[in-house]
Amino acid sequence: MSDLRLVIFDVDGTLVDSQGHIVAAMEAGFAAIGRVAPPPAAVLSIVGLSLEVGVMRLAPDLTGAEAARLVGAYRQAFFDLRVGSAASPLYPGAAEALEVLAARDEVLLGIATGKSRRGLDHVLDAHGLTGLFVTLQVSDHHPSKPHPAMVEAALKETGAAAGDAVMIGDTEFDMEMGRAAGVRTLGVSWGYHGAERLSAAERVIDRFDALVPALDGLWEV
Structure with a gap:
């Protein structure tokens, strides 16, 4: 295993x-x-x-x-x-949480977004995140969320098992996509759908500093 x-x-x-x-x-x-x-x-x-x-x-x-x-x-x-204009800002605590996760040898980071590859590259470049994510799944190459294609491609590219992967997002589409692909789901309440629309999430967090503990909790179950 x-x-x-x-x-x-x-x-x-x-x-x-x-x-x-x-x-x-x-x-x-x-x-x-x-x-x-x-x-x-x-x-x-x-x-x-x-x-x-x-x-x-x-x-x-x-x-x-x-x-x-x-x-x-x-x-x-x-x-x-x-x-x-200036790049869209990272949410408070995002950079710090990514840094903690990236430092763990057993953790791989990925993206599954409705953005185009050009749009994603701009975000990553603007915030110094280029190279941090080992799999980048974008709308150019996949059906729209909540179809599971993006998550399934990320699993295939990395070799991770579905049970050892977590989809993190702010919308019901993210949670439905994750569940359809058989991965764990973690919702964030600070985005565009709010906690009331994240019923498909296994857990919902309200701050980025709760992310790493929430992930550890999911992996322990």
Whole structure:
């Protein structure tokens, strides 16, 4: 039996607070097709889904052409925001928790995100995290969460057993994806869905300094 542990993180709403950029880019996307964007709470409710799936949840009556224009405008606006402003900040305590986990020989770190690879690379570069994660699963190559493909690919790449892996995220989509892949699930309440929508999580934490103890507790069960 291997002692290897795999810790898979969502990004938006879990490691970084990107809501300002997300809401502004969605407003630009809807404006590009002559519509008013839904309120911020609705926009943040679809974070975690792939962009194509998310916009159709926000506006189910979109035509295919409208959805494609909206997605393109969103991506361009998000890129422009990244260039023209500071990077979305890490949540308090995130860097310290990652440092503790990375120092453990038996722990591998991974990412499973609805972001594109270009978007993820920007986040990692901006916060000096490039090279810290051994498996990076992004929306470019997988179906949208909560499909388990991203977690299954992370398990295959690292050789970790599903029972020794944990999916950490702030949305119900993260928790459902983790459960579908057969891994442990740890929800964080500081993101975009809140604790009330994380019923599929085995545990929910409210602060990053509770992360490592919570992981140790899961692995002891």
